[in-house]
Amino acid sequence: MTTTFKDRAFEALGRVIDPELGIDLVNLGLIYDAQLTAEGTAEITMTLTIAGCPLTEWLAKDIHDELIKLPEVKNIEIEIVWEPAWNESMMSREARMELGIHS
Numbered sequence: 001m002t003t004t005f006k007d008r009a010f011e012a013l014g015r016v017i018d019p020e021l022g023i024d025l026v027n028l029g030l031i032y033d034a035q036l037t038a039e040g041t042a043e044i045t046m047t048l049t050i051a052g053c054p055l056t057e058w059l060a061k062d063i064h065d066e067l068i069k070l071p072e073v074k075n076i077e078i079e080i081v082w083e084p085a086w087n088e089s090m091m092s093r094e095a096r097m098e099l100g101i102h103s
Contacts, residue, residue, distance in 0.1 A: 005036040005070075006033070006035070009034035009042060009044070009067060010031060012067055012069065013026050013031050013044075013063060013066060013067070014026040015066050016059065016062045016066055018030075018049075018059070019055065019058070023091075023095045023099070025059070025063075027092040027095040028049070028091055029086065029090025029092070030046050030047055030048065030049070030086065030090075032045040032047065036072060036073070039075075040072055040073060041075040041077055042067045042077070044076065044077070044078045045079050046078060047081055047085070048080060049086055051082070056080070060078055063076065088101055
């Protein structure tokens with residue numbers, strides 16, 4: 001079975017843990033998209049739980065450290081977007097259960 005770059009990127013980003021919540025960015029629903037350009041730039045579209053998040057630089061470093069391990073990735077560009085706005089319903093069922101959110 002062939003996996004796409006997006007699948008491999010999401011798997012890698014599943015190892016980036018939000019230190020405040022203790023859950024990875026993928027299960028939190030913060031990663032919206034991952035594409036690879038012909039030049040080898042991983043373009044990540046994501047959001048944050050709140051504007052002005054103090055962990056932005058830390059998360060960007062961890063994202064870089066995980067994605068650069070993929071052999072096809074030469075550079076990483078992260079675009080933080082606010083639309084659609086993140087909300088708790090974007091989290092995986094497992095993340096909501098772990099945080100005690102019943103919805």
